[in-house]
Amino acid sequence: MYERFxxxxxxxxxxxxxxxxxxxxxxxxGFIVAEIVFFGFIFKFRAQDGVKTQYVTGEEKSQKKWVSMPHYLVLVLDVLIVIGALKVWSDIKIEMPEPDAKIRVIGQQWAWSFVHEGADGKLDTADDIRTVEELHVEVNKTYHFLLEARDVLHSFSVPAFRLKQDAVPGRVITGWFKATETGTFDIQCAEICGVGHGIMAARIIIDSPEDYAAWVKKGGPTAFWAASNVKAPGAAKAAIDAPTPTLTANNAAPLPQ
Amino acid sequence: MSTQETHDHGHGDGHAHEPQSFLSKYIFPLDHKMIAMQYLFTGMAMALIGGFTVYVFRMQLAFPGAHVPGFGMVSPDRYNMLVTSHGTIMIFWVAMPVLIAALGNYLIPLMIGADDMVFPRINRLSYQIFLLSALVLISSFFVTGGAFGGAWTAYPPLSARGDYNATGLGSSLWLVAVALEFVAFLLGGINFITTAMNARAPGMKLTDIPMVVWMIVLASIMFMASVGPLVAGAIMLLFDQQLGTAFFDPNRGGDPVLWQHLFWFFGHPEVYVVLLPAMGIVAEVITTFARKKLFAYKTVLYTAAATGIIGFFVWAHHQFIAGIDPRMASLFTITTLIISVPVAEMLFVYIATLYGGSIRLTTPMLWALAFIAEFLLGGVTGIFLGAAGSDIYFHDTYFVVAHFHYTFFPIAFIATFAAITYWFPKMFGRMMDERLGKIHFWITIIAFNFIFIPLFLTGAAGDHRRIYNYQHFPEQWTPTLQNLRILATYALLVMIAAQVIFFVNFFKSLKSGPKAEKNPWKANTLEWVAPSPPPHGNFEEMPTVYRGPYEYGHPDRELDYWPQNEPA
Incomplete structure (x- = not known):
């Protein structure tokens, strides 16, 4: 499991x-020091015959310093963490580098669909490549993704990228990523979206520039699921007894060519 | 029980309060202690339902697709209902009624030396509305479509439309139940605050109030200040569901993220609403069994108040990646990390209280110490989630689940067990069995850690929440991760089984435990002056207060304790 890291x-x-x-x-x-002191006190001050407890009010300065010192330490560590956290946050979510390409990511009950730029290098044109449950990107290229949801909240999560962003119906949320190695990784939905939340899986396929160009030229999705021994999400969906009208509606939604 | 017996009981204590019929004593009581018992037993019954739901869905996670004994197959829609019910019940129908309502009702009048709440009828109404809310929630299990399955946070649009969540009626009943429950606790909160401020025994200054009473009062104030937006939100969502309004419907100009703000503006203070009473219980128990004065009483009070105030400015840390303006994350990361300062200081004060004490490891003391040890881990793991950068990865993973169970389990169960074992002699006039109590303690604590430490690891490895089966995610469907899930489930089974020991101990001691004296733990606070159990009206002679509640080991005295009511 540490492969994640x-x-x-x-x-x-x-x-x-x-x-x-x-x-x-x-x-x-902080945790280890606090637990050591805590268990040390329990051991050291366990009830013993003839030993009277000490009367400590904790109101005097010389006593208070024993809680105020660790308190300042917590504050210092907090400042350190805030600086690190906001630096990372700002690099990922606020500062957007210029994109090399754009993709549209659409969540709906219960599938991810993706719109890739076609050979013309533009979104929303006739040669866009639309796929369901597999996203193709080129390694070492900066992508902006335009995230939408058709019905309820979804959350676009790529654990190998450490990327997560909720998709909100009625909004287009822009984010970015730049893949650094080729391979195939999980895309999950991280926000409960109804009965099929647990099968809303997709794969991101990171290609070398040559493979990606070949894929675009072919103009269609690869057969990742056929090659894998993992059951395709679409196949599992049939097992659910059409619990809601939207399931039927989704099946009628535009599917890949 | 016959009417005659209850009469004898009433007369036997020779108190001025009227003898009561069975109906007026047990079913429609005005006595704060009986209302507390109603809350306590309702909360315990709801905990059984909440425990059953977690048993079923953890079995599904460990053995996907298997037949769960006592339930059957867990389909994805059932799975969603089970996790939703588990969260809702454990927070709103177990932690809240037991920690705030039951203990608040039982302890506040006794600990401040009053004969009852100032508004006994409002108190009774509060329980009745609460019971109604529980019945509405339970009834939602049986309607068409089943119980609400959109998670306890009920984010719209999923929660707003039956054709999205497949549980249209269940989701409306869920909202009605939650709204009713809040009305019940608002009524209770009014009572707690008024009673603690106005009905104190002569001589009891604000700084002589036992910490648990202060904590419940502060929690009630926080609850009352935070619940308004959520009740409004619940009504708006109910209108969206049933009347076709569009408050949260983006297709018609509404905004689903608005609900998240309304929910978490209540939802995060709610964490501190239940935390503070638990902290109060721990303060009472550790001072009694360490025979120590509470270290820096006023500091504890101020840190609790600071926690309460800062707690109102952290809610959006639940929404870092929810589509709010990313620049807001800076503000909420800072406030979230600031709140670690007063909470950590409270824990430091408790650890400092142990210094120089004479610690007796009785069952209640074990629970109280375990609270500190376990809550520390819950607290520090929160930093990973409050820091916006790392929350991008950890948000909505099992890391979050493990984190809040390391805070909520100590609050709702460990502190509650500390309270029940500590005040049991007062509540029922009998002592609990120490040996059974310690066996129950050790099994529960060890099993608890074996449930949630594996879940920290699966969460760190990327397991998302509310997924009924990981088979569809190749990276998560690995033998190592599955073994961790199985380990957590086995530990849960052990922990649930251990609760049988608690119930045996509870009911056996209730019936045949050794009789408890008035003050079995040699504690200082006023409830130990009243008979065990206290009759309707509480005290034989109304007490007068001469000192603070934690005068243990005073150098001028032979005895190591000094009751609050004993004249100098």
Missing amino acids: FTAASTYARDIDYLILLILVCVGF
Whole structure:
């Protein structure tokens, strides 16, 4: 399971990992010291015959310093963590680098569909490549994704990228990523979206420039699911006894060519 | 029980309060202690339902698709209902009624030396509305479509339309139940605050009030200040569901994110609403069993008040990636990390209180100490989520689940067990069995850690929440992760089984435990002056207060305790 912390497939994945490490060191230190003192006190001051308890009000300065010192330490560590957290946050969510390409990501009950730029390098033109449940991107290229939801809230999550963003119906939310290695990774929906939330899986396929160009030229989705021994999300969906009208509606939604 | 017996009981204590019929004593009581018992037992019954739901869905996670004994197959829609019901019940129908309503009702009049609440009839109404809310919630399990399945946070548009969540009627009943429940606690809160401020025994200054009473009062103030937006939101959502309004419908100009603000403006202070009473219980128990004066009483009070105030400015840390303006994350990261300062200081004060004490590891003391040890882990793991950068990765993963169970389980169960084992002699006039109590304690605590430490790991490895089966996610569907899920489920089964020991101990001691004296723990606060159990009207002679509640080990005295009512 630690492969998660070794698979870092986007430029900012490591930034988040180092931030997590920074926080782990800061709070881990405080946590361990506090627990050692705590258990030390329980052991040292257990009831013993003939030993009277000490009368400590905790109101005097010399006594208060024992809680105010760790209190200032917490404050210092907090400042450290805030600086790190906001730096990482701002790099990922606020500062958007110029895109090399754009993709449209659409969540609906219960599938992800993607619109890629076709050979003309523009979105919303006739040669757009539309796929369901597989997203193709080129390695080392900065992408802006335009995230939409058709019905309820969804959340576009790519754990290998450390990327997550809710999709809100009625809004187009823009974010970015830049993949750093080729491979195939999970896309999950991270916000409960109804009965099929657990099957709203997709895959992101990061290609080398040559493979990506070949894919675009072919103009259609690859057969990742056929090649894999994992059951395709679409196949699992049939097992659910059409619990809502929207399921039927979704099946009628535009599917890949 | 016959009417005659209750009469004898009333007369036997020779108190001026009227003898009561069975109906007026047990069903429609005005006595704060009986109302507290109604809340306590309703809360315990709801905990059984909440426990059953978690048993079913954890079995599904460990053995996907298997037949769960006592339930059957868990379909995805059932799974959503189970997780929704688990969250809703445990927070609103277990933690709130037990920690605030039951303990507040029982302890406030006794600990401040009053004969009852100032508004006994409002108190009774509060329980009746609460019971109604519980019945509405339970009834939603049986309607067409079943119970609400849109998670306890009920984010629209999923929660707003039956054709999105497949539980149209269930979601409306869920909203009605939640709104009714808030009305019940508003009524209770009015009573707690008024009673604690106006009905104190002669001589009891504000700084002589036991910490648990202060904490419940502060929690009630926070609750009353935060609940308004959510009740308004609940009504708006109900209108969206049933009357076709569009407050949260983006297709007609509404905004789904508005609900998240209304919900978390209440939802985050709610965490501190239940935390503070738990902190209060721990203060009472550790001072009694360490025989120590509470370290820096006023500091505890100020940090609790600071927590309460800052708690209103952190809500959007639940929404970092929800589509709010990303620049807002800076503000809410800072406020969230600031709140770690007063909460940490409160824990430091408790640890400092142990210094120089004479610690007796009785069952209530074990629970109180376990609260501190476990809550610390819950607190520090919150930093990962409050820091916006790392929350991008951890948001809505099992890391979050493990984090808030490390805060909520200590609050709703560990502190509650500390309270029940500590005040049981007062409540029922009998002592609990220490040996059974300690067995129950150790099994519960060890099993608890074995449930949630694996979940920290699966969460860190990317397991998202509310997924009924990880087979569709190749990266999550690995033997290592599945073994961790199975480990958590086995630990849960052990923990649930251990609760049988608690119920055996509880009912056995209730019936045949050794009789408790007035003050079995040699504690200082006023409830220990009243008979065990206290009759209707509480005290044989109304107490007068001469000192603070934590005068243990005073150098001028032979005895190591100094009751608040004992003249100098």
